[in-house]
Amino acid sequence: MTGNARRGATVLRILAALVIAIVILHIVLDRLFAYRLHQALGYGAVYGKMMVFELLTRYIGAVVIALLAYAQFRLFRSLMPKSVAKVAAFAASFLGYIVGYGLFSLDPTPWLAAFHHQVFHRTDPLLHVDLSFYVYVLPVINEMVGRILFLYIVSILLHALYLVVLWAFQGRITKDTDLPKRIGRVAKRLMWMMGLVFVAFAAIAFIGRYNAMLSTGNSSFVSGPDFVMAKLDIGVFTWVHVVLLLLVAFAFFWLAVRPNRMYEVVDGFVRFQSRWFIRPIQAFGTFVGAWILTAIIGALTNSLYVHPNQNRVELPYIKDSIDSTRWAINIEHVKTKPFQGADTLTTSELNKDANAVANVRVNDQDQTKAVYNQLQSFKSYFDFQDVSVDRYQQQEVYVSARQMNQSQLPVPTWINKTLVYTHGYGVAISPVNDVTQNGLPNLIASDTPQVTQPPVPALKQPQIYFGTMQGTVIAPSKEAEFDYPSGSSDATSHYQGGDGLPVKGNRLLLALETGSLKYFTSDQLTDKSEYLFDRDVYQRIHDIAPFLRVDQDAFPFVDPGTGHVMWMVDAYTETANIPYADTYMGTRYIRNSVKVVMDAYTGATKFYVVDKTDPLLKTYMSIYPSLFTSQIPQDVRAHFRYPNDLFKAQSQALTRYHMTDPSAFYNQEDLWSLAHQIYQQNQTQTRAPVYQMIRMPGEQKPAFVLSELYTPVNKDNLNGWLVADNGPAHYGELRLYQFPQSSLVFGPMQVENQIDANPNISQQLSLWNQQGSHVVRGDLLLVPIGDALVYVEPIYLVANRENSLPQLQMVIVDFQQKVYSGDSLADALQNVVKGLSVDTGVGLGNNSVTSDTGNAGTTNGNGTTPSTTPSSTGGGNQTPAGGAATSGSLAQSAQQWLQKYKEDTAKGNFSQAGQDLAQLGDVLNKLAATQAKGNTSKSGK
Known part of the structure; x- marks a missing residue:
């Protein structure tokens, strides 16, 4: 080697060493930084386990593939000059490293789960294998087989290329007297490799039996292997394919052990005997023919036997689909209860359900967000990103956090964005049923500095450094x-x-x-x-536990213990590898097994276990024992909500899978549809699930539930009502109330149509829409009162100007196919009790917001503002000096009882509020009787 060549080689080694040192230093610093971040989060051990696995597999795998690439290059080394060979060897090794780095960039958790998994104790209905094999083991097998087979086929192609080069250029390489032997050795090795690759194909065909169990089915009534796939493809054809692939492998092995039959040496040149390759070709042709034949047999069986007898032969597989889907989406334990609402509603029933009536949502969720941003943001860089539904004690509320939006800073310098404008401040909370005299939400947590009223706890640390903020x-x-x-x-x-x-x-x-x-x-x-860092709660959860699916509906609550704002997020375990299960939420199995709570001030994040029976979560807990905790504080548990997205998926699944009889399911005899409603500005849309604090039929106390309504397909009458319990005692319990099919129960769209068809309401809404404003309709709610069911829809008025505030103008109640209305829910319900529907002209256009005395204040959803409270000696039943109750005195008494009802409700004294409502009902009845008597006297005149 010349001096220049030696110097060039030295420089090349130095450059290579420098590149390797820089890469290693970058990896070390990057991983050290990530590890310290996770240590700061309190989950360094979790990240450390994932990091070690990832580093070992990625870099060891890359080095191994680089060495294999160098070994493959050695085949071609003798065909090129030494100076070129060194560069080519380095290039081959580098390329192998890059390929290995990509191939072995493995997600740690699935691989760790394959070796630490917990069994499901549930087997598939066809091969009777525990589901843990499909969830944990099969994906790893598929991944590993795919990677190895890819590398192996690349090696075969390189050997084949090398053999072709040697054979094609053997006339030019006359100096190598050992060339025929070299060609023979390579040909023999290639035959062994070809045989082994077909053994691998046979193994893949065998594994295909299990992969076939995860097929999507016919997308109609079977979500998995149907009759043909179960009986023929998995039961027979797979074994035929395995045997024939092994026969092809044997044909190549036969050539490998008898290489002298593959070729002969004539005058020092290798000549391959094509006739000896006929057997592998014949064997492979037999496999291809069998594959085509089995496909034809399957198609003929399906068309000639299965289709004419589909309603009989597919029933076992339909049953498997029903059972697997109901279990996988977690609706197999839904409690079904028949219910038929009463056709009367009395004052005593209103009084009995005063707590539930006091929590009916007359404030709309979307409209409340607009109000918060208009009235409580104060600065352009404060933002209420979303409004969520929660409850404190027994009061249902809307809640939102006032977060910092740094993109709206007037001077977005590094100092301002990083050191000064670092956090949001406080929350806005308002009862769902409480409005001010202007028809706006009545805030019980508001302003800066933060002000809170019971039942919201005092906020000791209102600063919000963590939430759904970026940066x-x-x-x-x-x-x-x-x-x-x-x-x-x-x-x-x-x-x-x-x-x-x-x-x-x-x-x-x-x-x-x-x-x-x-x-x-x-x-x-x-x-x-x-x-x-990671100030976005979703990003923080992903960084700590990337194997969990995160619900995108984080909501804040005030923790009474710490006085901090806390964020709660639902997290799911999921897998798509459940045989015969239908797909919902993009997966086949899902459980809301984890609630994640993050402190908005400190960023401390806890992963609480809420479903200890989930086998997926058991596996994750065995892999990362320090991540999860089962000790849930009562203050945290009190704010658990059943996740909306999961409930939507379960509701959608029940439109079909409430039918558990295979024959009925095949015929789709009782297919349901999610109910629709008219929302906002007359948009017809699917009615979204609604959180409500109501007393469900047959229950003794109000409960915080999430509900959805069903109608028959292409019909609008109500036939089902699904609710999920959010209470600590029965959290996650699903109940399905089914209505009689022999009598008509109005569904939401029938109620909406009845409202629109009423000439009095239609005229009023048209009038409001013509006065520089537009009408906005809220969610149509189904509310049980006593044994009766009423529909409630709030109506808002918004001025046709930018940033106008929606104001509650009317509450419509539909009961027993009649429409009632009032300035407030209480007014509308009293009209129901008195039988005064809108056809009588009652409740329309009476949107007064001040009392006769002119006092201003807030109301409990009732639209009036009394100036005094009932006295201890009689309150609302006081009469004037003359002894006879006049309309004026009764109206004043009604106002007084209404104010007392509001105060008791705000204090959480619901039993007393019920008594107040009863007194109010008595006064209103007397007032109605007095007015009726007066009308009679006038008509007599």
């Missing part, structure tokens, strides 16, 4: 952090610390990862400064 910040620092505007100055605070990464000791890592030297040059940072 990273540093806190505390020497800069005061903005809380909220206060007169001519700003209220500020300094972060007290939480689950952030300390800047001290991590400046180098932060500078390298963020590409900024500010962590060294800024004099605003202190020894207590923390790098607050």
Whole structure:
């Protein structure tokens, strides 16, 4: 080797070593930074296990493939000059490393689960294998077989290419007297490799029996193998394919052990004998012919036997689909109850269900979000991103967090975005049924500084550093952090610390990862400064537990223990590998087994176990024992909500899978549809599930439930009502109330049509739509009162101007196919009790918002504002000095009882509120009688 060549080789080695050192240093620093971040979150052990597995498989796999690539290159080394061979060897190894890095970038959890999994104790109905094999083992087998087979086929192609090159150029390589033997050795090795690859194909065909169990079926009535696939494809044809593939492999092995029959050497040249390759070709042709023949037999069986007898031969597989789907989507234990509503509604029943009536949603969820952003954001960079439904004690409320939207900062400098405007502030909460005199939500948690009223706990730490916000910040620092505007100055605070990464000791890592030297040059940072990252709760959960599916409906609540705002998120375990299960939410099995709670101030995140029976969660708990906790504080459990997305999927599944008889399912005899409603500005849409605090039929107390309504397909009458219990005692329990099919029960669209067809209401709505405003319709709610069912729909009025506020104008109640209305729900229900429908002209256009005395205030969904409360000596039953109750005195008494009802409800004294409502009913009855008597006297005149 010349001096220049040696120097070039040395430079090449130095460059290679430098590249390797840089890569290793980058990997170490990057992983160290990620590990320290997860340590700050409190889950370093969880990430450490995933990181070790990922590093070992990815880099060891890459090195192994690089070595294999170098070994394959050695075949061609003798065909090129040495100087070129070295460069080519390096290129081949580098290419092998890149391929190996990509092939073995494995998701750690599925592979760890394959070796730590818990059995399901449930087998598939055809092969009788525990479902854990399909969920954990089969995916790993498929992945590994696919990777190995890919590499093996590449090796075969390289050997074949090398053999062709040697054979084609053997006339030019006359100096190599050992060439015929070399060609013979390569040909023999290639035959062995071809035989082995067909053995692998036979194994894949065998594994295909289990993969076939995960087929989607005919997408009509069987979600999995049907008669032909179960009896023929899996039962017979698979074995035929396995045997024939092994026969092809044997044919290649036969050539490998008798290489002298493959070729002969004539005058020093290798000549292959094509006739000896006929047997492998014949064997492979037999396999292809058998594959075509089995496909034809299956198609003929399906068309000539199965289709004419489908309603009989497919029944066992339909039954398997029903059972597997109901179990997988978790609707197999739905409690079905018949129900037929009463045709009367009395004052005593209203009084008995005062608690439930007091929580009927007359405020619409979407409209409430608009109100919060208009009245409670205060600054353009404060934002209420969403409004959620929750409850405190027995009061249903809307809740939203006032978060920081840094994209709206007027001066978005690094100082402002990172050190000053670091957090949101406080929450807005309003009862779903309570409106002010202007028809707007009555806030019981609001303003800056934060103000709360019972039953909302006092908010001791209103700052919100974590939620659904993006971006990273540093806190505390020497800069005061903005809380909220206060007169001519700003209220500020300094972060007290939480689950952030300390800047001290991590400046180098932060500078390298963020590409900024500010962590060294800024004099605003202190020894207590923390790098607050993953401030979006969804991103934080994904970083800690990427194997969990996260629901996108995080909601805040106030924890009475800490006085902090907390975020609750539903997390799911899921798998698509359940035989015979239908697909919902993009998967075949799903459980809401985990509730994730994150502190909005500190960022501390807890993963609470809510379904200990879930086999998937058991496996994850065995892999990551430090991640989950089963000790759930009562204050947290009190805010559990059944997830909306899961309930939607279960509701959709029940439109078909409430039918458990295979024959009925095949004929689709009782197919249901999710109910529709008219919403917003007369848009017809599928009615979304609704959270409600109501007393369900047959129950003694109100419960916080999530509900959905069903109608028959292409019909609008009501035939089903699904509810999910959110209470701690029966959390997650599903109940399906079925209505009689022999009598008509109005469904939501029939009620909507009846409302629109009523000339009085139609005229009123048209009038409002013509006065520089437009009407917005809220959700149509089904509410049980006593043994009766009533529909409630709030009507709002919005001015045709930008940023106008929706105001409640009317509440419509439909009962027993008659329409009633009032300025408030209480008014409308009293009209129901008195039988005063809108056809009598009652309840239309009486939208007064002040009392006769002119006092202004808030109401409990009733639209009036009394100035006094009933006295202890009689209250609303007081009469004037003359002894006879006049209309004026009765109206004043009614106002007084109404105000007392509101106050008792706000205090959570629902038993007393029920008595108040009873007194109010008595006064209203007397008032009606007095007015009727007066009308009679006038007509007599």
